[in-house]
Amino acid sequence: MKKIIFATNNKHKLDEIRKITDGSLQILSLADIHCNDEIEETGSTLEENALLKARYIKEKYGYDCFADDTGLEVEVLGGAPGVYSSRYAGEACNPADNMEKLLHALVGLKNRNARFRTVIALLIGNEKHFFEGVVNGKIIEERRGEAGFGYDPIFIPDGYERTFAELGNDVKNQISHRALATRRLAQFLTGQ
Ligand code: IMP
Secondary structure (H helix, E strand, O other): OOEEEEOOOOHHHHHHHHHHHOOOOEEEOOHHHOOOOOOOOOOOOHHHHHHHHHHHHHHHHOOOEEEEEEEEEEHHHOOOEEOOHHHOOOOOOOHHHHHHHHHHHOOOOOOOEEEEEEEEEEEEOOEEEEEEEEEEEEEOOOOOOOOOOOOHHHEEEOOOOOOHHHHHHHHHHHHOHHHHHHHHHHHHHHOO
16 A cells, blocks of 8 residues: 655544545554654745645655645635634634634625635655645634634535534535545545
């Protein structure tokens, strides 16, 4: 079975991606290769951040590797918080702080259009590839639902009436930005 490093220790993401690839790949986390380094996300785009994480592992350990970066891009905010989604309300903030800041920024605004965008950078052999997944939707006015993480309680994907946090992981894993990008990655890897 093909072995590949996913440059993350985020358990949600590992579970999600392992479910999507359904055992067809052996996906190892940073913990699995005993990498405890904090890889700083200093890029100004999702592509740059994904690539710098994958490149760090490839250069230090020599393994084929992929890394992802995701942002929530809100139309009326010119694509913010985007690449800064995890620290929208400040460096030491949590998802509740980020959601509160975003809801506050949108108070009274009719245009609630937003999209989640995931970029995966893959470094395999001497090749570099990018895979993208996008889900369009809307930001609601208050939090709903308990599942998922990040901005899930305030995002309703187009075609649904419930937030990602209400839809739950099984539905989310079928339709999410990360699922789309991951399926494209998996298709590429299994076709190799
Ligand atoms: P990351 O690049 O996956 O670390 O994502 C950056 C930030 O975007 C996270 O800290 C979350 O706040 C948010 N985010 C990423 N993916 C999701 C998701 O699937 N649902 C909700 N928020 C997400």
